[in-house]
Amino acid sequence: MSNTARSLKEFRDIIGERYHSSDIFWVSREWRPSPSYRHAKKRTPYEVKLDIMMSPRIQHVVEEAAEDRKTPQELLYKEVDSILDEMGHKQQLPVIRWFGYFLTKVMKRIYSGVLVNSESIERMRDVMPDTPIILVPSHRSYADFLLLSYICFHFNISLPVIAAGMDFVSMWGIGRMLRDSGAFFIRRSFGNDKVYWAVFSEYVQSLVRFGEAPMEFFIEGTRSRSGKSLTPKLGFLSVALECFFSGHVPDVVLVPVNISYDRTLEEVLYAYELLGVPKPKESTSGLFKALRMLDEQYGRIHVDFAPPVSARLFCASVGLLDEHRSARAATYSPCLPHTPLANESRAVTDLAYHLVRQQQFNTVLSPFxxxxxxxxxxxxxxxxxxxxxxxxxxxxxxxxxxxxxxxxxxxxxxxxxxxxxxxxxxxxxxxxxxxxxxxxxxxxxxxxxxxxxxxxxxxxxxxxxxxxxxxxxxxxVMLQHYVNQVLHYLVNPAIITVVMQNLQDRETITKDDLFAKYKFLRSLLSYDFILHKPWEVKDYEEGLKQLDLLNIIEEVSPGNLVLGNHKKLQIILCNLMMPFLSSYEVVCQVVKQEAIEPCSSSKIVRCAQKRAEQCLYDGSLVHPQSLSLDIFNSALSSLVAMGGLKKLRDNGNVKYIVCEEKLDEISNELRKYLLQPEKKDYSYGRISSDYMAEQQKRAKL
Known part of the structure; x- marks a missing residue:
């Protein structure tokens, strides 16, 4: 939970201000951003490229690769040069001004407001001169991509350099404009390509060391189609913080940012993707087709910058003190590939989860x-x-x-x-x-x-x-997208409530027994929600306090709990968890049949979705949102982590095989918490009358 009280009064509508002056005069005004890192060194794109080409790491990896591949070094330097051309960013102010003008026109048309917590902006501005800054926004829409740059332009802050996927590069005209606005492009996966890994690492660390502009990256890796926060990806953060661990910079400050939308631009496409329909390939023609969204309204956007997080202070709080960095710096070799030590990896993992949680608790929930x-x-x-x-x-x-x-x-x-x-x-x-x-x-x-x-x-x-x-x-599934935006506030109280709902009327349970059952469900759901294992005791105790405050549990004697009288909220909290638990039970049933022999994840997911569809019609499942592939994939990851499935790798292919005894143990425990609905006819006529309006509208694909 956030430690600081927030108020809607802190938010300022930066689009509303644009109705009172000329847009073209505003974007073409004299732009003097406030100073960024005081030790920053301004470089041209050519100088950035040259610094990386001449770095000890690149020279070392080229020598090694030349020997391994039996290839002349000149060819490998050309490969490095090509990667840097593909990756490299620029910041061309005329292009940025044009983008600012275009975005202003679009946002004024489809949004009723873009509200930014101006106090949080000033809090970030205060720390910028002292240390390199990395912005870590949530990722729910393509609109996130340039929104922070627009906000920085509005508030006269140095524009960030943005890590972007390669999806946009092939879009005629668009890729170049994004690059000229500060985007640098990285591949989704590098495999065992040591040369690419070295170039990527050196590029990111060069941006951190020189600190000429804030850097921005999406710690979730990709857009969340479900509306929930995704498990953080650790690679980019780990590479960026190597500069700190090795002593090249005294600190790095990370600023989690939450971007909350009343209505998500891609809501229909996301629903189809979650149900298994692949997303269309990004293209310029697709972008122009999407411009018909300009005829619709999408409400407001709220943007809040969480308190800046010092990597130095955070690492110290988890036991990684300055003495470690001093020892690390003494033995650090700039030639070797990025290889974090075990305690550094743990600190990066803890920090990544902390950043995502800070994003979550700086959400502004929409009425919808x-x-x-x-x-x-x-x-x-x-x-x-x-x-x-x-x-x-x-x-x-x-x-x-x-x-x-x-x-x-x-x-x-x-x-x-x-x-x-x-x-x-x-x-x-x-x-x-x-x-x-x-x-x-x-x-x-x-x-x-x-x-x-x-x-x-x-x-x-x-x-x-x-x-x-x-x-x-x-x-x-579209409706669930908006429900999911609330769940991080409710998931821990809901898990405890699901456990206690299984008790008989006024039956007591000890806090220790309740915690054991809570840990089971928490572990099971840890790939669907941000439930970091080191937090489980603290989250459990916080959940108990919240449930006591809401009159859902009562302590009838020291250490003994019963369900309270707030039946209505108990039912709601349980219903919030049932689509997930129902899907997990379906996956348990499917892998027990299909994964007797090594089986691919795609086959398991298809079979699970087929079974869930059948369960909807026989009445044993009442949540159509349980058909989401996102939940099935999370269930697979959980079963592997809990020992119910074993992951096998064969010639680059990943398959799964059931560990039957452990899977039975998991499945039997899970079934205790599933609220079995009364068997009813779930025919199409019944679904249609209960769920669908008479007015029908076509999907906008």
Whole structure:
């Protein structure tokens, strides 16, 4: 939980300001960014390239590769030169001004505000002269890519140099403009290519050492399609911090940034991707087709910069003191490849998880995230109780107002000021393509998928589901995207509640027994949520305090707990976890059958999705969002980590084989926590009436 209280009053609408002056005059103003790192050395792109080509590491790896490959060094230097041309960034102010003008026009058209915590900007500006800065934003949309540069331009801060994937390079015109705006391009995977590894490492470390501009990278590695934070990728952070561990810089400051969207630009594409339809390849023509989004409204963006994190102070807090760095610097060889020591790797892992958690707790929750949670819970209940019927908007408003107070108790900041009903109705207007407000003032999900959408079965990453299933699943996965944005505030209390919900009425459980069961579910879900193992005791104790505060648990005697009286919130917390636990149980069933012999992950995922579809129709599963491949893949990773599956590597191929005894142990324990719904007919007619609006809209692929 964030240690500092935040307020919506701290946020300043930088797009609203653009309505009161000329956009062209604003982007062409004299731009004097505040000083960055005081020891920075300004270099041209050619000088950057030359420094890297002449570095001891590159010379050493070229000598080694020449010998290994039996290739002249001249050819390898040409390879290095080619990699640097592919990778290298520029910062051309005329291009940056043009981009600023274009982005201003787009954002004024589709967003009602871009609100930035101006106090957090000043906090970052204060530390910039003292140390190299690395910006670490959350990654939910392609819009993240240039948004921080736009904000820095607005506040007269040096523009960041941005680590970007190679996807954009082939886009005619776009790749060059991104490069000229400060992007440097890196491949998604390097394999065993020692030359590329050396060039990449030297490039990143050169940017950190010289500190001529802040650096920006996405620690999640890729955009989160699900709306949840992804497990952090450690490679880039580890390479960047080698400069600190080796003593080349006295410190590095990392600034986690949260970018919160009322509505995600790629919401429909994400839903299809999660259901197994591959994303279309990035192209300039695709970008122009996507410009039809300019006819829709996407609400507001909130951007908050978390307190800067000193690598030196953080490492000291986990036991890696200055003495280690002094000893490391004395033995450091600039020629050798990047090889972090074991205690450095642990510190980098802890730091990476800390950065992601700081991103999470600087979220600004949109009103629609709470609407989605209320609606999703209602749909889960109505799937097993037809008496519930449709939900009135007045009831949604009442539930949002109540749940806002719940999540604020847990430390959340919700973007609702004043009238809750007004905020809910505005959010429904923004999301009218997903949630339909009927003339009778009830809410229904719109059927996004249409049979006219052509999907090539040969390209699918999952099972070839029927159109009837997709008509339900696409909308529900889209809705879950917004529910997921709330879950990091709720996951620990929810796990504890799921365990206790399994108890008989007024049955007690000791804190130690509860912790053992909590650890099991936490380990199982650790690839779906940011649940770092070293935090488990602290998170458990914090979760107990939160549940006590919410009247969900009571301590009837020292160390003995029972469920409290807040049944409504208990049910909601359990329903939030059920789509994940249900998917995990499906995966357990599938691997027990399919992975008797070594089996690929793609086959397991396809079979799991097929079984989940069957379970929806026989009534043993009531959560269409459980069809998400994202959850199936997380389940596979968890089962490997917990010993239920063994990962095998054969000629570069990864396969899995079941460890039956351990898998049975995991599956049997998991089944204790699954709330089995009453068996009901889950025919298409029933799904359609419960989940879909009469008004149908086609997906915008």
């Amino acid at each position: 995230s709470l609407v989605a949670l209320v609606l999703s819970n209602h749909l889960a209940l109505s799937a097993t109780d037809a008496k519930l019927g449709s939900i009135q908007v007045s009831e949604v408003v009442r539930e949002v107002k109540w749940f806002k107070s719940v999540v604020e108790t847990l430390g959340a900041l919700v973007a609702i000021e004043g009238d809750v009903e007004k905020a809910v109705l505005e959010s429904l207007k923004i999301h009218q393509s997903l949630v339909h407000l009927t003339p009778s003032n009830t809410l229904q999900l719109v059927k996004i998928h249409s049979p006219s959408v052509k999907i090539n079965p040969s390209n699918l990453k999952g099972h070839n589901m029927s159109n009837k299933t997709l008509e339900i699943a696409v909308s529900m």
